[in-house]
Amino acid sequence: MRLIRRALIPLIAAGCAIAVAACGSSSSGNTSTSSSSSGLSHAGLANTKPSSSQRTGGTLNLVTAEGWEHLDPGASYFQIDYVVEYSTQSPLYTYTPTNSVTPTPLVASGPPQISSDGKTVTVHIKSGWHFSPPVNRAVTSKDVEFAFERMFNANVQNGYAGGYFPIVGAKLAPGNRPIPGISTPNKTTIVFHLTKPFGATMAKALTLPGTAAIPAGYTDKADKSSPSTWDSKPTTQVFTGPYMIKSYTPGQQLTLVRNPNWKHSANADSVRPAYADKIVWNAGLDPTVAANKTLDSTNLLMADTPPAPVLKKAYESKKKQLSIAPLGIYYAALNTQVPPFNNVNLRKAVLAVENRNAYALDRGGKLVATVATHFVYPEVPGFKEAGGNAGFKQDFVSHPSGDHSVACKYMKLAGYPHCKYTGSANVLIVGSNAAPGPQEMQTVQSGLTQLGFKTTIKAVPQQTMYSKFCGYVKAHVNVCPTAGWIEDFPDPYAALFVPFSGEAIVPINNSNWGVLNDPKVNKQIDSAAAITNQSERFKAFAKADKMIVDDAAAIPEVWSDNAELEGSKVRGVLDPWNDDWNLSFSSTK
Amino acid sequence: MSVGAADSLLVEPEAVDSVELVGGEIVARSPWQLFWRRFRSDRVALVSLAFIVLLILVAVLAPFIVKLIGVSGPNQPNQNALDAFGQPTGPSAAHPFGVDELGRDILARVIYGARVSLEVAFISTGIAVFVGVTIGTIAGYFRGWIDSLLARLMDIVLAFPILLLAIGLASACSLGKGCLGGLITPGRVTLIVVIALSSWPYIGRIIRGQTLSLREKEFVEAARSLGAPNTRIMRREILPNLVAPIIVYSSLILPTNILYEAALSFLGVGVQPPTASWGQMIAAASPNFNTEWWYMVFPGVALVLTVLAFNLVGDGLQDALNPKTGR
Numbered sequence: 001m002r003l004i005r006r007a008l009i010p011l012i013a014a015g016c017a018i019a020v021a022a023c024g025s026s027s028s029g030n031t032s033t034s035s036s037s038s039g040l041s042h043a044g045l046a047n048t049k050p051s052s053s054q055r056t057g058g059t060l061n062l063v064t065a066e067g068w069e070h071l072d073p074g075a076s077y078f079q080i081d082y083v084v085e086y087s088t089q090s091p092l093y094t095y096t097p098t099n100s101v102t103p104t105p106l107v108a109s110g111p112p113q114i115s116s117d118g119k120t121v122t123v124h125i126k127s128g129w130h131f132s133p134p135v136n137r138a139v140t141s142k143d144v145e146f147a148f149e150r151m152f153n154a155n156v157q158n159g160y161a162g163g164y165f166p167i168v169g170a171k172l173a174p175g176n177r178p179i180p181g182i183s184t185p186n187k188t189t190i191v192f193h194l195t196k197p198f199g200a201t202m203a204k205a206l207t208l209p210g211t212a213a214i215p216a217g218y219t220d221k222a223d224k225s226s227p228s229t230w231d232s233k234p235t236t237q238v239f240t241g242p243y244m245i246k247s248y249t250p251g252q253q254l255t256l257v258r259n260p261n262w263k264h265s266a267n268a269d270s271v272r273p274a275y276a277d278k279i280v281w282n283a284g285l286d287p288t289v290a291a292n293k294t295l296d297s298t299n300l301l302m303a304d305t306p307p308a309p310v311l312k313k314a315y316e317s318k319k320k321q322l323s324i325a326p327l328g329i330y331y332a333a334l335n336t337q338v339p340p341f342n343n344v345n346l347r348k349a350v351l352a353v354e355n356r357n358a359y360a361l362d363r364g365g366k367l368v369a370t371v372a373t374h375f376v377y378p379e380v381p382g383f384k385e386a387g388g389n390a391g392f393k394q395d396f397v398s399h400p401s402g403d404h405s406v407a408c409k410y411m412k413l414a415g416y417p418h419c420k421y422t423g424s425a426n427v428l429i430v431g432s433n434a435a436p437g438p439q440e441m442q443t444v445q446s447g448l449t450q451l452g453f454k455t456t457i458k459a460v461p462q463q464t465m466y467s468k469f470c471g472y473v474k475a476h477v478n479v480c481p482t483a484g485w486i487e488d489f490p491d492p493y494a495a496l497f498v499p500f501s502g503e504a505i506v507p508i509n510n511s512n513w514g515v516l517n518d519p520k521v522n523k524q525i526d527s528a529a530a531i532t533n534q535s536e537r538f539k540a541f542a543k544a545d546k547m548i549v550d551d552a553a554a555i556p557e558v559w560s561d562n563a564e565l566e567g568s569k570v571r572g573v574l575d576p577w578n579d580d581w582n583l584s585f586s587s588t589k
Numbered sequence: 590m591s592v593g594a595a596d597s598l599l600v601e602p603e604a605v606d607s608v609e610l611v612g613g614e615i616v617a618r619s620p621w622q623l624f625w626r627r628f629r630s631d632r633v634a635l636v637s638l639a640f641i642v643l644l645i646l647v648a649v650l651a652p653f654i655v656k657l658i659g660v661s662g663p664n665q666p667n668q669n670a671l672d673a674f675g676q677p678t679g680p681s682a683a684h685p686f687g688v689d690e691l692g693r694d695i696l697a698r699v700i701y702g703a704r705v706s707l708e709v710a711f712i713s714t715g716i717a718v719f720v721g722v723t724i725g726t727i728a729g730y731f732r733g734w735i736d737s738l739l740a741r742l743m744d745i746v747l748a749f750p751i752l753l754l755a756i757g758l759a760s761a762c763s764l765g766k767g768c769l770g771g772l773i774t775p776g777r778v779t780l781i782v783v784i785a786l787s788s789w790p791y792i793g794r795i796i797r798g799q800t801l802s803l804r805e806k807e808f809v810e811a812a813r814s815l816g817a818p819n820t821r822i823m824r825r826e827i828l829p830n831l832v833a834p835i836i837v838y839s840s841l842i843l844p845t846n847i848l849y850e851a852a853l854s855f856l857g858v859g860v861q862p863p864t865a866s867w868g869q870m871i872a873a874a875s876p877n878f879n880t881e882w883w884y885m886v887f888p889g890v891a892l893v894l895t896v897l898a899f900n901l902v903g904d905g906l907q908d909a910l911n912p913k914t915g916r
Binding site: 039040288307308309311312313315355357358360361362363364365366367433435436438439441442443445446456457458459 | 664666668671672673674675676690691692774775857861862863873876877879880881
């Protein structure tokens with residue numbers, strides 16, 4: 001459940017019918033939409049799957065507009081931070097470029113054992129893993145336990161532990177302390193006792209970087225500070241992945257070199273090939289400059305999304321250097337707690353009148369965006385059960401260009417007989433000031449104006465939008481139209497819980513931007529999370545998805561894909577789950 | 590202005606200008622006649638004035654003109670005018686200046702943008718002149734502690750980082766109902782107030798200096814000795830003699846304020862979307878200037894021409910009203 005912080009251009013789920021490898025690996029989450037009507041297709045784009053003929057050695061060079069936020073595996077919660085974490089650390093499980101549906105054991109030696117009541121999860125770990133210098137010793141279950149203790153240390157500022165790991169006795173508080181619900185009967189076994197039958201969901205969350213082993217007690221001193229100082233000096237951290245951080249300048253430059261204690265073997269890392277000897281990443285570049293530079297280069301990978309004009313240029317003239325993979329969903333959250341949108345009929349009227357086709361164009365057009373109809377998006381398993389592209393066919397989301405007559409019907413139900421809002425509320429719209437944020441804000445404004453709402457637009461940097469406005473409950477922002485969501489792991493729970501469950505609402509850094517707290521939705525999400533049978537599970541989440549659409553908690557804008565660029569002599573391999581490059585699989589040609 | 594012929598330099602220019610032969614008699618010209626005679630000889634200023642008049646007409650008649658040209662309204666998004674990547678398309682028969690990223694017609698937005706620029710510039714200049722003339726006259730006339738107080742106030746305002754103030758106000762007052770009970774909210778009114786606030790000391794200082802000189806003139810002494818109250822002296826004796834500097838400096842503040850409006854809109858603290866503003870259009874166009882040149886060029890050209898025209902008219906007025914300062 002990471003925010004999509006990149007406000008540039010994503011792509012549609014359209015290409016799954018064509019040749020986007022990432023889509024093909026998803027058993028139930030694929031969309032079969034196509035952009036052929038626009039004359040655009042994903043055919044002929046770069047192959048971003050691993051190949052047996054990739055070259056070992058050399059240096060991978062990356063460029064981005066954005067810099068990193070947290071490189072402490074316990075604190076990382078951002079797409080490009082994950083790119084670093086998945087090459088420098090080793091969670092218990094991982095999704096791979098060829099399998100983004102079932103977690104593959106990484107540090108674990110096999111699949112997790114879930115008790116029949118779903119309240120106990122047991123994981124066995126391999127014995128061949130070692131920490132990087134200066135620790136050098138083998139990884140034990142105590143180190144994994146310590147990683148969990150850190151996630152519940154408030155000073156580490158982990159963003160997901162409370163939602164995904166309902167471990168008995170685990171409480172978010174400052175300081176590393178033992179968690180009663182975790183036991184380590186021997187050096188290679190760790191047992192989690194849960195407060196609710198959550199094993200099926202937790203098993204998928206064991207892929208998150210916070211589960212990567214940290215030498216027990218090693219960070220205690222750093223973790224006493226708030227925030228923990230373990231994050232601020234990443235070159236002094238201890239690593240379990242193929243690479244170590246050699247140099248780091250915040251927001252500007254990062255160099256990774258090989259971890260001498262990492263081994264590609266059956267008893268250690270049997271998943272990641274780690275082709276490159278060195279990885280050099282330059283951040284903070286102008287996105288247009290970075291994108292053009294990558295297109296013209298032989299040896300660059302661009303790790304964030306190119307601006308639309310460069311995407312167009314790449315599509316038209318350098319298709320082999322462009323790849324497209326499913327990303328997530330963008331929606332305009334409507335604040336359900338404060339006037340005027342605490343009235344569900346007013347919200348439905350807004351959903352009905354909005355031209356959602358315009359959002360698709362704001363986000364880069366049909367090649368990269370499909371008009372959304374609900375909130376379990378195409379790359380999430382359970383999409384088909386949630387109605388696929390058509391969704392649940394409520395009348396207020398059935399007209400992508402907007403339908404004033406349907407809007408009028410709901411305005412009347414809301415108590416506005418002339419289909420125009422006559423109340424005193426001024427609708428505050430807050431969004432990102434980077435393209436396409438301003439366009440999206442004006443698109444939503446256009447619909448609201450048709451219904452007679454007075455509006456104020458406030459454009460701020462994307463991070464400020466989340467931290468000071470849309471994610472700060474007391475800011476009472478009415479509409480957040482540039483918010484996006486990508487799931488933490490391929491499961492509908494990860495797509496719905498944080499953005500739409502009332503249980504996930506927190507005063508600051510809140511990601512339930514619509515502040516939706518519908519007890520029925522909360523209960524449905526909770527009960528669905530306890531279901532182990534995949535088919536039943538997806539149906540239960542589809543029901544929750546429908547309830548959320550019925551609540552009109554947000555305008556579903558687009559299901560979005562992500563465009564990536566690479567130089568002509570680089571073999572970029574995409575992580576379909578993180579929607580970005582996997583540096584342990586990418587190589588030079 | 591060009592230098593006159595050698596013989597005309599031998600006489601006082603005002604002496605030559607201020608008389609006219611009518612039926613063989615020498616008749617004195619009125620100040621207005623003198624002004625107009627000098628101003629119309631400045632061709633560049635005349636052309637600029639014509640441009641400004643045309644611009645004002647375009648701004649006032651914007652809805653009619655947009656309809657006449659047959660382009661869509663300034664706030665009317667048109668997805669069909671965007672390409673498959675959602676990118677704006679360039680000039681065409683349907684959209685002579687192209688469209689922006691929402692498919693809105695640039696020509697219509699440039700025309701409507703003139704409204705915002707002129708409205709903000711004229712009103713803010715009007716307020717600045719009123720405040721500046723009032724405070725400058727009072728300071729210059731009364732001298733002493735009042736002058737010290739008001740002069741320091743002008744110094745403080747001039748030293749104030751107005752751009753930061755504008756950005757701060759726009760940020761702080763955009764939530765809820767704004768600041769001061771809704772008196773300050775981001776938008777046109779706040780923009781006008783901020784620009785006026787930053788402009789009045791310039792004219793205030795000029796007027797103060799002129800007033801300090803005028804209050805010592807014989808006609809003011811005469812009025813004072815006849816028992817005229819201070820307000821009457823300021824209004825009837827001093828103010829009429831300040832008309833020339835007021836006109837000249839107003840004409841110079843105007844283009845500055847147009848640029849100010851554009852700059853604040855460029856920074857995102859100007860008029861609220863979707864209202865068209867040249868500064869805002871330039872800001873929106875800047876990331877993709879290399880591929881969507883039309884989006885920046887047309888509002889940019891409109892802004893440059895307008896500011897240039899006001900500056901040239903200002904120069905012309907200065908030359909016409911005060912020929913001794915000939916450039």
